[in-house]
Amino acid sequence: MLSRQLGEKLKKYETPFYLYDIALLRQTLESVSSAARQHGYKVHYAIKANYDSKILSIIREYGLGIDCASGNEVRKAIEMGFDPKTIVYAGVGKRDKEIRYAIEQGIMAINCESIEELEVVNQISCEMGVRTDVALRVNPDIDPKTNRCIDTGQADSKFGISYEEIIAETPKIQALRNLNIIGLHLHIGSQIRELHVFENMCNKVNVIVARLERMGYKFRFVDVGGGLGINYDVPENEPIPNFASVFSIVHNHLEVDGKEVHFEFGRSIVGECGELISTVMFNKTTATGRKLLIIDASMTELIRPMLYGSYHNIENITADTDTTEKYTIVGTACESTDVFDSNVTMPTSRRGDLLTIKSAGAYGMSMASNYNLHDLPGAVYSDEIE
């Protein structure tokens, strides 16, 4: 882990900040792109995971496309030099101006998530005098066996169009003259660690594609989304996720001969490359005897533990003692839920010690906020440290 190697060297930077391991990012990109190449798969980076410009410019070097969830994400991808023809845009609530912008840019596909959205994209395309490439985002009703806050493909989810509704509404969908329905899209959830879930997904997709093609749809591509999980418990054991395993499951189970197969990975590409570095500010003990470690980061820099109950491994990287304590690690925000973790056994920690909150490269900085008028955290890149 990079921060452990750097230790005291990091004390010259104002905390809290994100530390990015650029060598690990490159190794991860090499791994995903070479494994994808073996099967002819196309990979999009889910830009929502981290919008950092330097990270995006490195990702671009490896030829990945982009998956977006808003008009501004499409704009950022285009500003960063990604080819619009490699950009897909999903999201349940696209504003008219966002749809118009995506159409103007000629992106690869707008992944539509409701019948009404298909009608609106058709209407706007008609007004603009164009035919727009779209994909149907289907809700496949699959349990991704992950934290329920981040599952997106179960029957009652807000994401995607139910398979039954697509079938029932096919005459209406196929009458939309200003749309080219070129793809089928799905994304069943995030932080998936039980890889057999991807096998279930393929089996479902096979049925859906075959049935819809019998009904007259002609899909050029199937985009099976992202979701590959990372090792938050012991990141050192698995710094690069096993992309080859997912690809091999899909290769063995997905039966869509002749179609392009696309993936949209976010967390698995950038998650392990980032750590949030924070300084211990104060120690205090509650009336009940709980030892609190108050650090200068909070939910405004990394909200995942407070939003989803997600676990991040935390370590003191500058402690100089062998004695340990059990701590509850809390942030500075004016919220009782601003707790990173409880019952963490760590070396006795003092004011000025540096902590790392590991595996924070995905959905960390991109979810940061100015709540309490906190400044946004900075970024330190490993290849710029002297």
Ligand SMILES: Cc1ncc(COP(=O)(O)O)c(C=O)c1O
């Ligand atoms: C449509 C879509 N694709 C891809 C992703 C990326 O998922 P992950 O970061 O788990 O790979 C997400 C995440 O929310 C998503 O909603």
